[in-house]
Amino acid sequence: MWTGYRTRNKKGHVIRSTVMRALGSCVICLLILTVTTQSVERIVSLSPAATEILATLNAESQLVGVSDDSDFPLSISSLPKIGPFLSPNIAKIAAVRPTMVIGIGQHETTPLRELRRRGVKVVLFESPDSIPEIYRIIRQIGILTGHEKQSGIVLNRLYNEVASIAHTRTKIKPTVFVVIWHPPIVSATDNTFIGDMIRCAGGVNAIDPGAVRYPKVPRELMLYKNPSVIIVANPSIAESVTTDAVFQVTAAYRSHHIISSIDPNLLMRPGPRFPQAIRAIQRAISTSVPR
Numbered sequence: 294m295w296t297g298y299r300t301r302n303k304k305g306h307v308i309r310s311t312v313m314r315a316l317g318s319c320v321i322c323l324l325i326l327t328v329t330t331q332s333v334e335r336i337v338s339l340s341p342a343a344t345e346i347l348a349t350l351n352a353e354s355q356l357v358g359v360s361d362d363s364d365f366p367l368s369i370s371s372l373p374k375i376g377p378f379l380s381p382n383i384a385k386i387a388a389v390r391p392t393m394v395i396g397i398g399q400h401e402t403t404p405l406r407e408l409r410r411r412g413v414k415v416v417l418f419e420s421p422d423s424i425p426e427i428y429r430i431i432r433q434i435g436i437l438t439g440h441e442k443q444s445g446i447v448l449n450r451l452y453n454e455v456a457s458i459a460h461t462r463t464k465i466k467p468t469v470f471v472v473i474w475h476p477p478i479v480s481a482t483d484n485t486f487i488g489d490m491i492r493c494a495g496g497v498n499a500i501d502p503g504a505v506r507y508p509k510v511p512r513e514l515m516l517y518k519n520p521s522v523i524i525v526a527n528p529s530i531a532e533s534v535t536t537d538a539v540f541q542v543t544a545a546y547r548s549h550h551i552i553s554s555i556d557p558n559l560l561m562r563p564g565p566r567f568p569q570a571i572r573a574i575q576r577a578i579s580t581s582v583p584r
Contacts, residue, residue, distance in 0.1 A: 334414075334438055337386050339396030340378050343418075344369060345564035346431055347395070349447055350440040357389040365558065365566075383408065395434060397421075397563065421563045422506065423489045424455065431565065447565060454568040455493060458575060462495030467521035467581050469496035469574070470545070471560075475530045475537065478510040486563050494574035496522065512539045520545050521581050524574065525553035526560050545581075552577045 337358040338344040344363035347356060353368065358375040373389050376382035383404035386394065391413055394405070398420040409415045416437060421427045428448055435444025469491045473479040481487040484502035491498045499518040500510065516539060523545040525531045531553035534540050545551050555577075559570040 334393040335389070335391045336438065337375055337389060337391040337394045338363060339375075339381050339394060339399050339417075341365070341558070342397045342562045342564040343395045343434070345562065345566065346397075346434050347438065349565040350431070350435050350438065350443045352434075352438045352440050355438060357391055358386060381405075387411075393437070395437070397430060421486050422484055423486055424493065424567065427486060427563050427567060430563070451565065451568060455571070458493060458568065458571050462575065463579055466495060466497045467578055468499050468518060469494075469522045469524060469578065470499040470515070470518060470520035470543075471524045471526055472530065472534055473507055473526050473561075475525075475533050478512065478515065478539075479507055480510045482506050482508065486567070487560065490560075490567060490571045490574060493571045494578055496574065496578050515539050516542065519543055521548070521550060522577050523551045524555060524560070524577065525551065526555075527557050528553045548581060550577065550581045 334355055335357045336355045338347055339360055341363045344359045345365055348366050356372055358373045359369055361374045361377045375385040393414040395416045397418045399417050405415050418430050432444050435441045471481050471487055473481060480500045482500045482503045483498040485506045488498045499520045521544050525534050535551055540546055555573040559566050
């Protein structure tokens with residue numbers, strides 16, 4: 294026996310409202326289930342920067358594998374390692390059955406194309422050349438992984454941090470030279486995210502923009518630029534730099550402003566911790582400026 298409400302439309306047809314409501318609820322439940330299922334990906338991260346971004350976006354639970362050099366946050370240390378940044382192991386990636394693979398700074402290779410052929414979503418971002426490019430990658434990864442709202446929260450925090458740093462810059466803008474490797478001398482041009490961080494910190498990058506973003510630098514150019522601050526990106530080469538005669542004649546050497554204490558994972562990774570690198574650069578700059 295029917296016990297639901299009965300109403301009539303303008304033509305007099307009976308509409309059983311309880312059934313309609315029940316059917317509507319079922320449709321809504323199915324839609325919610327479908328959306329939820331589609332947004333949950335099994336993700337492999339090919340690079341440390343991608344791993345950090347995914348963790349910051351609260352997508353850590355979706356990670357099923359990370360690159361060997363992914364070391365932050367510590368909570369990802371128990372995840373399967375799928376090989377180094379430059380040469381991921383496709384067999385190890387396939388073993389964790391990902392539905393999506395995300396990398397920053399990698400190029401498409403034959404093994405990665407094979408993963409794509411198998412139905413895995415392979416998403417590769419070029420290494421960003423500016424801070425806005427880092428923002429864009431964070432936003433895109435948030436959309437791809439179902440964490441768009443969290444990406445907005447993260448980006449607002451980063452905007453505010455960078456704005457706060459800008460308010461504390463010194464008026465004098467010293468010349469800053471970043472040593473990526475030595476020997477030979479390799480640096481970062483102004484059209485890199487490292488160059489952008491130097492600007493945000495209140496310095497002037499010694500190396501102008503160029504087609505090669507991380508070029509070998511002639512020793513004569515070091516003498517000509519005579520930077521006030523030298524930042525050594527890798528502490529393992531600090532002694533090699535400070536004992537090189539060409540660095541010993543710079544203003545930075547004479548004023549004890551060859552800095553090798555900045556965490557290279559902050560300085561070199563285009564991820565969500567970059568404001569910490571800017572603050573570290575800013576501290577180095579502020580101590581080099583005469584009071």
